[in-house]
Amino acid sequence: MPSTLDPAAVRHWCTRALDALRRGREDIDTINVFPVADGDTGSNLCLTLAAADRALRAPEAECRTVAEAMRTAAHGALLGACGNSGTILAQLMRGMAEVYADPDGGGEPSGADLLRRGLRRAADAAYEAVAHPVEGTMLSVARAAADAAAATPGNDGAAVARAARDGARTALAATPGQLAVLARAGVVDAGGRGLLVVLDALAATLSGEEPDPPEPARPPAAPDNPPRPAPEPRHAPRADGEEQPSPAFEVMYLLDADEDAVHRLRGALDGLGDSLVVIGGEGLWNVHVHVDDAGAAVEAGIAAGRPHRVRITHLASAPDRHTAGATPDCAGEPPPERTRAVVAVVRGEGLAGLCEEAGACVVRAPAGGGADEDTLTAAVRGCGAREIVLLPNDPELHATAVRAAERARTHGVRVAVVPTRAAVQGIAALAVHDPGARFDEDVVAMTSAAGATRYGEVAVAAREAWTTAGVCQAGDVLGLVEGDVAVIGDDVAGTASDVLERMLAAGGEMVTLVVGPHAPDGLAARLEAQVRRGHLGVDTVVYEGRAGAGPLLVGVE
Known part of the structure; x- marks a missing residue:
């Protein structure tokens, strides 16, 4: 060693x-x-x-x-x-x-x-x-x-x-x-x-030694060394040990800007919220802040330079996230009421985790099937919010989602269905979700983001079948664009590259890759390099699909 x-x-x-x-x-x-x-x-x-x-x-x-x-x-x-x-x-x-x-x-x-x-x-x-x-x-x-x-x-x-x-x-x-x-x-x-x-x-x-066993989550009763005295922070705990109310949103984005502009940005964001961390240099920065006005935090970034990969998470919903399973088990005692929530239907733990991290209430659809009307209705009511945005993430679930929304409205809940056809469209919609905006404005923004996202997928055929690209055999690698089979290949990496190139042929500013646990090693890196080589100005963001995810989902905005 x-x-x-x-x-x-x-x-x-x-x-x-x-x-x-x-x-x-x-x-x-x-x-x-x-x-x-x-x-x-x-x-x-x-x-x-x-x-x-x-x-x-x-x-x-x-x-x-x-x-x-x-x-x-x-x-x-x-x-x-x-x-x-x-x-x-x-x-x-x-x-x-x-x-x-x-x-x-x-x-x-x-x-x-x-x-x-x-x-x-x-x-x-x-x-x-x-x-x-x-x-x-x-x-x-x-x-x-x-x-x-x-x-x-x-x-x-x-x-x-x-x-x-x-x-x-x-x-x-x-x-x-x-x-x-x-x-x-x-x-x-x-x-x-x-x-x-x-x-x-x-x-x-x-x-070369084996690492020590993990530290216990609970500390010893009395540390050996006395801690250094802590300064009184302006945000977080006060001198009496109590915490001030936490802001509602976590805002993060990458920013192209010079150092002088970033210095001014720090001052602007410091006046908007807390937990401000700005890292980077040489023209590229990563900005993190907790604020009540997410729009103002993004606008401050626009004033400083070019923000991209913007992520907004509703912190208030994080501790009270409720997940609906395959049965309507969230119809019991509702959580404390929130003004607005998003319900997203997903398959696979990885996608569920991504949506939960973005603040959504998740309905985990069973493999090979969709959620039924009772499950969606229970999930909408179980979120405990007066306003709900519902993301079906599947064209076959749209009608079911509409019926569930109609049932929920009879109980005084305001519900809008954004017609997302794939999980990557749901991720795009969640990225622009703003609970602080007027309900109609929020729904329009989410619908626009979803509609501007083309989606693709790489999957493995389970059996022989007719497709729009010809006959596939069991074990063939299928490249789908907008739900139709566009490529039949024999390896995941080559098919993924072909699908990505077809989708970028119509242009785009952002590529989202959700890479499953069984994808070939280095697949995301190869696809990122492909975007950098052939499509200047296009950003790429990669998520881990984890358990239950297929080899690859692709979104192009």
């Missing part, structure tokens, strides 16, 4: 940390209570690190030096950062990459001292990115790791990594003493716990 980082070690570290985060994701989600108790910190860290891992494994990622590997991983994390914790993790990676790209004295970076300085720059960069740093969080865990690394003598990189991990563990145990909301919940900070997993993977990569 290398005692310091090299390109192969960076890739191994990233993969190892991602695997560990995926194993601990649910546990980390469970203890997520700060800054918003929306139960997604583990998921956001996984999504962010998965983007870094994909970037490192892309065919065009020729990382000959550790500096190139760190820069590639950091750029992937910047593009794929999700949530408050994911954005901070991406900035930590960027901070380390800065040191490896420009070591003092020049030359190829190596040695334990470089790792020490990388960890220090990572912690400093994370503090700089957060508008109002709060102690007892992922930030203080990162700083403690850097402090412990700096105090470790010698040129053994593995020893430095182990010290950083141990320093992070001590700081994590101290977080309940620094944040009252953690103490009351009896948990450690979720983001800090996720960072400890990443540092544990770093130590294991450099030492």
